[in-house]
Amino acid sequence: MDVRPSFDTYIGSDGVTLDSRDVALLRAIDREGSLNNAADSLGRSYAHAQRRIVELEEAFGSLVERRRGGSGGGGSELTDTARELLAAFERTRAGFEGVADIAETVLAGTIVEREGELVTVETDAGNVRALVPEGDGDVQLSLRADAVTLTDPEDTPVPEHTSARNRFLGTVESIESGERIARIAIDIGADEPLLALVTEDSRAKLGLEPGSDVVASFKATATRGIST
Amino acid sequence: MDVRPSFDTYIGSDGVTLDSRDVALLRAIDREGSLNNAADSLGRSYAHAQRRIVELEEAFGSLVERRRGGSGGGGSELTDTARELLAAFERTRAGFEGVADIAETVLAGTIVEREGELVTVETDAGNVRALVPEGDGDVQLSLRADAVTLTDPEDTPVPEHTSARNRFLGTVESIESGERIARIAIDIGADEPLLALVTEDSRAKLGLEPGSDVVASFKATATRGIST
DNA sequence: GATGGTTATATCTATGTCGGAACAACGTTC
DNA sequence: GAACGTTGTTCCGACATAGATATAACCATC
Structure with a gap:
């Protein structure tokens, strides 16, 4: 199925929500110098x-800030609040874009323990700690490739010394190298390989090639699941 | 400004995009057993x-799968494709929710080097590697609290042995402890503290208290910026 | 004081969306 | 073969959204 996630961004306050259309309007005002020309x-x-x-x-x-009358008939320009709002909108849009664009690996499993939102899920690769708002039984965990950090097996902190609650020793299955960014597929014993997005720089420093051993770790708070 | 980001989720294929309304319809069909009752x-x-x-x-x-005629007049039920689609929708929705809900810390800085999307940004806390699609000069980097992993300063891999390109030694400024999850604010020399979301478990294992030294690291591919 | 381009405001209309109603087609059950 | 509740299809009307138009108010400049 050739599907592709997408999204609309909003920023809400006090009952009204600002959308991309409003952002376009504000930007146009900034560019044109008047609400009239902007519209x-x-x-x-x-x-x-x-x-x-x-x-x-x-x-x-x-x-x-709108002025009517005066030289040129008046005009309008954005306040600092508006600029902050535009930046906040753009930041969250960029964040959403990351979720939509970056590959995920889906890990199926079953919840074996729940403490509030925090659950322990039994998967083919082993137990995984994750955030699953509700439900029990079967779940799908979504692991964003940008949330997986790779380390040298010889120099990985012991579990008590890191906040990354999930760690798996695996072997590099394949590498898709871009100009500056590489996507590493790692076999950790699950059906599908775990995808990790790292800089080409990191790949080289870690000496990662197909067949390399590597430790993949990711935070419980960064792995979100849904009950199926 | 009391603002709050939100979003709409879509999944597109071949020109048509499925939205939350469609998802509600599919779920209702699943629940009611007929398109008629669902509507x-x-x-x-x-x-x-x-x-x-x-x-x-x-x-x-x-x-x-729709049947007309027959016992009960017919009825409808979802195909496996539909169920996979619903799961995919829910996974990406959960991903977006993470972006919308989880605190970010905004780091202002200036691009000092660019290699494709990958940039080096000079900030108050030091240089940061990040993804900024375009632009140069001043940028705002957005750091999701769930993308920051904390490690013991005494047992942190050397930079050559980890794919986390950004690392900062800091001191815990404050801790907001929930039932199972803690939000740690870390002074790394920037205007605002760096927020990290970790399990209460991790906090305890690392022995984090206000004043503790800690290493905060995050991946370049997980820190996204916008040019301002 | 006239000018000119702006902001501010009200109203009309085209458009698209969506619920509602009506009716044919279907096929198992009785 | 009649009954029944579904799917499939067409059409109408209510409603919200947004462009278009018109008009008044504004005020530095000339």
Whole structure:
């Protein structure tokens, strides 16, 4: 099945939620110098754009400093609050993009212990600590490739000295090398190999090649599961 | 500013995108045993629900096995494809939820080197390797608290033996302890403390208390930035 | 004081979405 | 063969969204 996850980003405050459309409007105001030209450049109705800004400001505080009259008839520019809001939006969007873009490896298993959200899951590769909000029995754990850190088996801290609760010794199955980033597939005894995204730099320093032994570790708080 | 990120999850294939509304419909079919009752239980139009299912199936393959006539007049049930799709949706939703819910610490800095997406950023705490798709100059790095792993300063692998490209020695500033999970704020020399989400178990094993020395490390591929 | 381009506000209309109703087709059961 | 509750299909209308238009208010500049 050739599927691809995607998402819409929102930032909510006080009942109103700012979306990508609002972000585009704010950016256009910043670029064009006036709400009028901004709406125009986006092919959108000035009237609604103006009302929307007012609505957003009721929730987020002053966003656009608007002047009417004066030289050039007036104009508008973003406040610092608006710029912070835009940056926050972009940061969370980038975070979501990471989730959507980066490969995951799915680990099937069964919950054998639960302490609040924190569970212990029995999988083919061994026990895994993970966050599963609710449910019991069978689960699927999702491991983001950017959450897996690889270390040299000869120089890996003992479990008591690291906050990475999950660790597996495995052997490199294959490597997909990009310009600067490499995707390492590691056999840890499960059906599918564990994918780890590391810099090409790291791959070289660790001397990773197909067949290499390596320790893959990941945090319990970074592995999320769903009950199936 | 009391803001809160949120998101909508989608899964796209072949031009059509499945959203949470579609997921609700599929789940209702699974629960009710018929498309008719499913639409009814959701307070939605049967006609549109049926058309939507057909539309989804054109993109995702067979999702609902529908029988008309027969005992009870017929009925519908989900295919394995549909169940896999629901699980995939739920996994990515859980991933997004992590991004939206888990605290981030924002590190401001300037790009001093770029190799493709991979950049080196100069921050108050020192140089950080991160992924920043484009731009140069000033950036904001976003560090998810679940991406930071803590280790004992006495037993931390040397940089050549780990794929965690970023490491900082810091001191625990404060600890917010939950039932099973603790949020550790670590002073690493930046304006704001670095937040790390670890299990209470890990906190205890590492003996972390305010004032403790600790090494915080995180992967370059897990720290994403935006240019500001 | 006239000018000009802006903000502010109200209203109309086109469009798309979605629930609702109506009806045909289906096939097992009785 | 009648009954029944489903799927499949068409069409209508209510509603929300958003562009389009018109008009008033604003104010530094000339």
